[in-house]
Structure formats: structure tokens, C-alpha cells
Amino acid sequence: MFSFELLLDAVVLGLLLGCFYAAVSIGLSVSFGLLDVPHVAHPAFLVLASYGTYFLSEYGIDPIIAGLLLTPVFFVLGLGMYRLYYETFEKRGSDAGVRGIAFFFGIAFIIEVAIILLFGVDQRSVQAPYIGKSIDILSLRIPLRLVVAFIVALLLTLILTLYLSRTFTGRTIRAVAQDADALRLMGANPIATKQWAFGIATGVLGIAGALLIIVQPVEPTLDRAYIGRTFCVVVMAGLGSMSGTLLAGLILGVAESIVLTLYGASWAPAISFAMLLAVLAVRPQGLFGR
Amino acid sequence: MRGNGFWLAAAAFISAAYGLTVFATNDYVFFAGYIILQFMVLATAWNILGGYAGYVNFGTNAFFGLGVYTAVFMAKAFGAPLLLQILVAGLVGAVLGFAVGLLTLRMHGIFFSIATIAMSIIIETFIINWKFVGGASGVQLLRPPPTAPFDSYIRMLFVIAAVMVVLAVAVARYVQNSWIGRGLRAVRDDEIAAECTGVPTLQLKLLACSISGFFLCAMGAPAAMYLQYADPASAFNLNYSVSALAMSLIGGTAHWIGPLLGALLLASTQQLLTVTISSEVNVLVLGLMLVLFVVGAPDGLIGLYRRFFKPKSSDPSGGSSAP
Amino acid sequence: MSHPVLHVDQVTKRFGGFTAVDNVSLTLRPGERFGLIGPNGSGKTTLINCISGALRSTEGRVTFDGHDVSTLPAYKRTRRGIARSFQIPRPFKSMTVLENLLVAIDFAAVGHGLNARQQESEVTAILDKMGLGSKTHVLSSQLSQVELRKMELARAVASRPKLLISDEAMAGLSSSEIDEVLDLLIALNKDGITIIMIEHIMHAVMRFSDRVLCMEAGRVIAEGAPKDVMANPRVQEAYLGV
Numbered sequence: 001m002f003s004f005e006l007l008l009d010a011v012v013l014g015l016l017l018g019c020f021y022a023a024v025s026i027g028l029s030v031s032f033g034l035l036d037v038p039h040v041a042h043p044a045f046l047v048l049a050s051y052g053t054y055f056l057s058e059y060g061i062d063p064i065i066a067g068l069l070l071t072p073v074f075f076v077l078g079l080g081m082y083r084l085y086y087e088t089f090e091k092r093g094s095d096a097g098v099r100g101i102a103f104f105f106g107i108a109f110i111i112e113v114a115i116i117l118l119f120g121v122d123q124r125s126v127q128a129p130y131i132g133k134s135i136d137i138l139s140l141r142i143p144l145r146l147v148v149a150f151i152v153a154l155l156l157t158l159i160l161t162l163y164l165s166r167t168f169t170g171r172t173i174r175a176v177a178q179d180a181d182a183l184r185l186m187g188a189n190p191i192a193t194k195q196w197a198f199g200i201a202t203g204v205l206g207i208a209g210a211l212l213i214i215v216q217p218v219e220p221t222l223d224r225a226y227i228g229r230t231f232c233v234v235v236m237a238g239l240g241s242m243s244g245t246l247l248a249g250l251i252l253g254v255a256e257s258i259v260l261t262l263y264g265a266s267w268a269p270a271i272s273f274a275m276l277l278a279v280l281a282v283r284p285q286g287l288f289g290r
Numbered sequence: 291m292r293g294n295g296f297w298l299a300a301a302a303f304i305s306a307a308y309g310l311t312v313f314a315t316n317d318y319v320f321f322a323g324y325i326i327l328q329f330m331v332l333a334t335a336w337n338i339l340g341g342y343a344g345y346v347n348f349g350t351n352a353f354f355g356l357g358v359y360t361a362v363f364m365a366k367a368f369g370a371p372l373l374l375q376i377l378v379a380g381l382v383g384a385v386l387g388f389a390v391g392l393l394t395l396r397m398h399g400i401f402f403s404i405a406t407i408a409m410s411i412i413i414e415t416f417i418i419n420w421k422f423v424g425g426a427s428g429v430q431l432l433r434p435p436p437t438a439p440f441d442s443y444i445r446m447l448f449v450i451a452a453v454m455v456v457l458a459v460a461v462a463r464y465v466q467n468s469w470i471g472r473g474l475r476a477v478r479d480d481e482i483a484a485e486c487t488g489v490p491t492l493q494l495k496l497l498a499c500s501i502s503g504f505f506l507c508a509m510g511a512p513a514a515m516y517l518q519y520a521d522p523a524s525a526f527n528l529n530y531s532v533s534a535l536a537m538s539l540i541g542g543t544a545h546w547i548g549p550l551l552g553a554l555l556l557a558s559t560q561q562l563l564t565v566t567i568s569s570e571v572n573v574l575v576l577g578l579m580l581v582l583f584v585v586g587a588p589d590g591l592i593g594l595y596r597r598f599f600k601p602k603s604s605d606p607s608g609g610s611s612a613p
Numbered sequence: 614m615s616h617p618v619l620h621v622d623q624v625t626k627r628f629g630g631f632t633a634v635d636n637v638s639l640t641l642r643p644g645e646r647f648g649l650i651g652p653n654g655s656g657k658t659t660l661i662n663c664i665s666g667a668l669r670s671t672e673g674r675v676t677f678d679g680h681d682v683s684t685l686p687a688y689k690r691t692r693r694g695i696a697r698s699f700q701i702p703r704p705f706k707s708m709t710v711l712e713n714l715l716v717a718i719d720f721a722a723v724g725h726g727l728n729a730r731q732q733e734s735e736v737t738a739i740l741d742k743m744g745l746g747s748k749t750h751v752l753s754s755q756l757s758q759v760e761l762r763k764m765e766l767a768r769a770v771a772s773r774p775k776l777l778i779s780d781e782a783m784a785g786l787s788s789s790e791i792d793e794v795l796d797l798l799i800a801l802n803k804d805g806i807t808i809i810m811i812e813h814i815m816h817a818v819m820r821f822s823d824r825v826l827c828m829e830a831g832r833v834i835a836e837g838a839p840k841d842v843m844a845n846p847r848v849q850e851a852y853l854g855v
Contacts, residue, residue: 488721
């Protein structure tokens with residue numbers, strides 16, 4: 001009943017999926033991991049970007065191009081979000097606690113309902129030449145859409161990692177995460193830096209949202225499943241670790257894929273949440289933490 | 291505080307609820323009223339942990355859903371009467387609450403909140419895969435005849451919910467005004483300082499989680515018979531979590547009256563909106579109100595009241611009145 | 614000689630591979646004024662965390678008032694009579710000064726069987742003594758730095774401690790404020806409370822302490838009369854970095 005081939009199949013699919021998970025989580029790795037913003041609405045923005053992609057694709061625009069077009073829009077959206085969050089919570093002192101979390105929870109719900117009101121509750125998907133086809137490698141049959149998502153996700157993760165480690169702004173962002181006061185002494189503006197970083201974290205969701213709707217059909221409440229996946233990846237990675245995000249994404253992807261193969265789809269949604277709970281309980285600093 | 295006044299009001303409240311079941315002619319008022327009372331209990335119970343101790347539980351739906359399914363299981367397996375279903379659901383909730391309380395040993399803030407979402411999804415997944423209670427597609431339930439003195443089941447449920455409101459509020463009020471409440475506030479403000487000031491933080495958190503869990507879960511039990519149907523997607527609906535949280539924050543978390551007011555206001559508005567416009571719009575209103583209040587009136591309706599009607603409050607039992 | 618109020622016996626605290634406190638022992642007599650000094654990162658705060666129970670020592674024993682408290686959680690140690698203030702003040706922000714102290718009375722001084730009126734009068738007495746009487750009903754989040762420091766000490770005192778650990782209660786204060794806090798600590802000591810003072814402000818330590826212990830890199834490098842410790846070449850080296 002259980003074959004080595006089936007397992008290999010699951011592992012390969014899991015690796016492709018895992019890279020995609022890393023791509024949808026990497027924004028959160030910046031906003032929550034580096035900036036300490038309790039961004040529960042991250043997956044809601046992700047799904048919003050998927051619907052944006054869907055909307056543009058109705059005009060015949062390729063989903064990936066649509067994702068790229070959405071990126072600047074989401075970047076600006078992110079700038080605005082951070083400003084609001086900063087003015088409301090961080091500026092008034094450390095008491096964001098309960099209200100900061102509630103704030104993003106509320107935002108997530110508003111986005112969900114806005115999507116329902118605009119697009120309805122039905123599933124939506126996009127058309128593209130690479131969706132629906134598959135390629136055969138050795139004995140494995142791999143959906144082409146996963147391969148496309150894999151490549152774009154890998155590029156996205158790589159570019160963001162390089163940006164944060166090699167460019168001046170990127171390093172400033174990392175510095176602000178460690179010690180905002182020291183940064184202020186060096187003449188940089190920590191608030192502007194954080195706002196910029198939050199913008200980038202939200203901007204990459206443009207492409208991530210396009211990948212999501214390429215990988216699977218979306219519905220307005222899909223963000224709930226991705227709360228588990230994205231937070232699982234970011235926490236497992238160790239807050240703010242970009243290379244860790246990729247590794248954690250791969251681990252989650254393979255785990256989900258194997259459980260899906262062995263036990264069926266009804267158990268799959270719980271995997272990311274169970275792993276998240278386990279990591280939080282046993283090793284809260286993450287597997288690859290700083 | 292004016293202890294007698296509270297109990298008189300409580301007695302009047304239950305009498306009024308019962309009186310309504312005797313005199314009202316239209317059953318609709320009980321269908322709508324039950325939901326409002328249900329959210330009063332959920333918000334009040336949520337606030338014992340979230341408001342007093344500052345731990346944001348996103349898993350209200352896990353407790354509620356587990357309550358629904360405890361009732362389903364008890365009804366299917368033993369044909370247990372409703373009150374027993376509620377009591378057992380409450381105990382199950384207290385145990386789950388205790389487990390959630392143990393999470394607070396290692397998790398704070400957003401980590402705790404995410405962990406409670408995780409817990410709710412995991413529990414839901416187990417229920418989905420549990421064939422005896424209907425799995426993913428749910429299960430139909432038959433109402434037994436109502437118990438005397440009631441002649442209609444929905445009217446009986448309405449009075450039961452009213453009694454639960456009184457119990458939940460009485461407990462929340464006791465917690466708030468006793469040393470437990472002061473200790474929980476210390477935990478919320480600064481857990482390390484609390485511990486070093488002699489507050490047994492873990493024990494208090496476990497207590498708050500268990501009490502909160504008891505009522506969240508107990509309130510799930512009659513929902514099964516209210517709907518005469520149970521399925522995982524609606525029993526574990528995340529709307530319960532956002533509602534309990536939003537109602538508490540909008541009312542104000544510092545005082546037991548806050549969640550009660552918040553629930554009354556929001557649940558009534560929702561009942562109106564659901565009937566007149568659509569259930570999506572009511573979730574939208576909930577989300578918008580939550581964000582607006584969190585941004586603009588951080589201490590909720592209680593805070594607004596204090597700001598406008600008691601301008602110079604230096605009342606030692608009161609909360610903040612920042613200039 | 615009466616039995617010691619606190620006996621720290623070869624306590625070691627490790628974080629992963631890093632040893633923050635390395636085999637430290639010390640003994641305090643009742644009523645003693647004890648100064649704990651050392652450069653930043655020398656393990657002073659970790660040591661008092663191990664004494665107050667905020668951390669549990671990796672090795673060694675802490676005996677307080679004749680009982681081994683090494684495995685007790687912090688709140689139980691506070692109830693037995695170990696109180697402390699924090700390097701960075703940690704008030705209960707949503708509470709008034711009065712309520713801050715009531716937490717200590719409710720929880721740390723349990724069993725003293727006071728009714729609400731007696732509790733309040735005890736708090737008022739403590740606050741008056743600390744010069745905070747006029748702030749009784751003020752929210753703790755609205756206090757100035759020196760008032761916060763005093764409130765932390767008052768909160769500690771409200772738990773009726775036998776041993777009070779003051780962790781840099783004078784950091785960031787003006788010189789007249791330093792004298793105020795110093796006088797308070799000396800007055801508390803006169804009431805019979807044993808005090809450990811961690812401080813960087815040397816003249817305060819010198820004026821206050823009967824005995825001083827200096828740590829560096831987790832170890833004790835000198836212990837004795839204040840003058841002798843300050844004259845110790847290793848202490849001077851640690852402080853001046855020669």
C-alpha cells in the first residue's frame with residue numbers, strides 16, 4: 001500500500017510547495033520577524049493580492065505580470081498601514097499589546113468581507129499557459145504551475161535575502177530590528193526605516209498573491225489557513241532569518257505533502273498549526289534562530 | 291460595591307426573560323434574543339482572560355465548537371438532558387482552558403494568540419475526522435420536548451441563556467473585584483514584577499483560563515439544540531473569536547459591564563443587519579467597529595463614558611483617565 | 614552571632630554555553646547593608662535574579678532565613694521575605710500608586726489578616742515615609758523617574774520583606790535625588806530590613822555599605838570593607854580596564 005515512489009512523489013511536490021510557502025511568508029518574516037509588528041492580517045493581504053491578480057487577469061494580463069503590477073500598489077498600502085499602526089500604537093508607548101493584535105485581527109476581517117462583497121464567496125482561479133499542464137521527470141508527474149511558482153518563489157526569496165544583507169538600506173533595516181536607538185544615534189530615522197521595511201514586506205505580497213492563485217484556487221476566507229502556514233514558517237525559521245524562512249518553508253511543504261499522501265486531505269490543514277504549536281512550545285526561538 | 295443592587299438587577303433580568311416567554315406571542319424575539327444573550331456570555335467569559343489578564347485568546351471558536359460537539363456527543367451517545375450537556379461542556383471547557391493556561395508558561399502576546407488559533411484548527415480537524423459526530427458534513431439533531439414550565443423549546447433555551455448571562459457576569463464581577471482581579475491586572479501590566487511582588491502568576495492565569503473556558507464552552511452546548519444541527523465549519527467559525535474579542539474591546543475591558551454593553555450593542559446591531567441587509571455586512575461592521583474603537587477609543591465605551599461624564603476622576607478603583 | 618538571613622552557596626548560572634554567574638557564595642547577617650558592585654555584564658543582576666527567584670540557579674543553593682529556597686518560584690520567595698526593585702522600573706502601569714502597593718499587601722503579605730481599611734492605612738504610612746503621600750491616587754504611569762524609583766521601593770516594602778534587593782535604584786537620578794533615595798534605604802535598614810544594594814554610583818555605595826562584594830565576569834573578585842575592596846588592585850583593574 002505504501003510505496004517508495006509515492007513517498008518520493010510527495011517529497012518532490014513538498015519541496016516545490018515549500019518554496020512557495022517560503023515566498024508567501026517572507027513578507028511576514030520582515031514585518032513580524034524583524035519589526036515585531038503582530039501582523040495577523042498578513043495572510044489577508046496575501047489573499048487580497050490574489051484577488052487583485054484575478055481581477056487583472058480578467059483583462060488578459062498574465063498572473064505573474066499582474067503580481068508585478070500589484071507590487072507597487074501593495075508597497076504604498078504597506079507604507080500607509082505602518083503609518084497608521086505607528087501613530088496609533090508605537091508612538092503612544094509600549095501598550096500596543098492586546099489592542100495591536102486586535103487591530104490587525106480587525107483589519108483581516110475587513111479585508112475578508114470586502115472581498116466577499118466585491119467578488120462573492122465562490123472560488124476564483126486564473127488562466128495561464130502554464131496552469132493545468134504538467135511535466136514528466138523520470139517517473140514523476142509534476143504540475144507545471146508548481147514549477148513556475150517554485151522558480152518565482154525562489155527568485156523572490158533570493159532577491160529579498162540579498163537586499164537585506166547586501167544593500168545599505170537592507171542592512172539599516174536589519175539594524176533597526178536589533179536596536180532602534182543605536183540607529184538613531186547614527187543619524188538614521190528608525191521610523192522611516194521601519195515604514196520602508198513594512199512597505200517592502202507588504203509589496204512582496206503582490207507577487208506572493210499571484211503565486212497563491214497560480215498554485216490553488218482562492219476563496220475569501222483562505223487567509224485563515226495561511227495564518228498557520230505563514231506564522232509556522234516564520235516562527236520555525238527563527239524570527240527575521242531569511243535563509244531560515246526558506247528552510248522552514250521547505251520543511252512545512254514536505255511535511256504537509258507527506259501527510260496529505262498518507263492520511264488524506266482532511267488532516268492537512270492541521271499540520272502547519274500543529275508544527276507551529278510544537279515549535280512554540282519546545283523551541284520558541286525557532287530552529288534556525290539568530 | 292452595591293452587592294444587593296447587582297443581585298436585584300440579576301433577579302429582575304431573569305424574571306423579565308421568563309415573563310417574556312409567558313407573554314410574547316412571536317417566537318422570533320427568542321431566536322434573536324438568544325443570540326444576543328449568547329454573545330453576552332461569550333464576551334464576558336473572553337474578557338476574564340483577555341481583558342483582566344491581557345492574554346488575547348483567538349480560540350473562542352475552539353471552546354464554543356467543543357461545547358457544541360460535547361452536547362452532540364452526549365445527546366447521541368447517552369441521550370443526556372440539556373442541563374447535563376451544558377455542565378459537562380463547561381467542565382470540558384475548563385480542562386481545555388487549563389491546557390491553554392499552560393501555554394502561557396512559554397508564550398506571551400501574539401505568540402499566545404497564534405497558538406490559540408492553532409489549537410482551534412487542530413481541534414476542528416479532529417472533529418472533522420470523527421465519524422460518530424457526523425464528520426465534515428455535520429449532524430442533524432432532534433429536539434426533545436421542552437421541560438415544564440416551558441411549552442416551547444426555543445423559549446426554554448432563551449431563559450437558560452439568560453441564566454447563563456447572570457452566572458457568567460456574577461463570576462466575572464467577583465473575579466474583577468476580588469484579589470484575583472488585582473493579581474490578574476498585575477499580570478497584565480507586568481508579569482515579572484507581579485511574580486516578584488508575590489503574585490502566583492501561573493496559578494492565577496490557570497484559574498482565569500479555566501473560568502473563561504468553562505463559560506465559553508458551556509455556551510456552545512445549547513447552540514446545538516438551538517440550531518438543531520451541528521457541523522464543524524459553523525461550530526468552529528472564527529466569527530465567534532472576533533466577536534467575543536471585538537465586543538469586549540468595544541465595550542471596554544476594565545470592567546465587567548464593558549463586554550456586556552459591547553455584546554448588547556453589537557449583537558443587536560448584527561441581528562438587525564443580518565435580517566435587513568446581509569450577514570457579510572454585519573461581519574464588516576464588526577471589523578470596522580473593532581478597528582475604529584481600538585484606534586480611536588482604546589478604553590472602549592467605558593473609557594468614553596469616563597472621559598465625558600467624569601472629567602476629573604481620581605477614583606482609586608477606576609481605570610485610566612489620562613488627560 | 615545570629616544565624617545568617619541569606620546564604621548563597623556556590624551558585625552558578627549558565628545560559629547555554631555562557632556562564633553568567635560562576636560559583637558565587639555570600640552570607641548576609643540580619644540587618645546588614647551590603648553593596649554589590651562590578652562592571653556592566655559582570656553578573657550582578659543575574660545573581661540577584663537567582664536570589665529573588667526570577668531565575669533558577671543551574672548549580673548551588675540559596676538559603677533564606679534558614680530554609681532552602683533554591684527551587685521555590687519567585688512569588689513564594691517574596692512571600693518568605695525577599696523583595697526587590699528593578700533596574701528599569703516595572704510599575705503596574707494601569708494602577709494608581711496605592712493599588713501598586715495593595716498588590717504587594719494582598720499577595721506577598723498574605724496571612725497578615727488585614728481588612729481593607731487597615732491595608733489602606735498601612736499603604737498610606739509607607740507612602741508618607743517614602744515621601745509619596747501626595748501621589749497616592751496618581752496613576753503610576755504618570756510618575757517622574759525618581760517617584761517611580763521610590764514607588765518600586767515602597768512596593769517592595771509593602772510586602773514586609775526581611776531582605777530588600779535594590780537594583781540600581783539610583784540610576785539616572787540627580788545628585789540630590791540620589792541622596793533622597795539613599796536616606797530612604799538607610800531609614801528602611803534602621804527598621805531592621807537587610808539590604809543588598811547594587812549600584813554604579815560609588816560614593817553612594819561607599820556611604821551606604823557595611824560590606825561590599827565586587828564581581829567580574831561572573832566571579833567574586835573581592836569582598837570586605839568598602840575601603841579595602843576599592844583599594845584592591847583587581848577591582849581597580851576591572852573598573853578602569855587597565
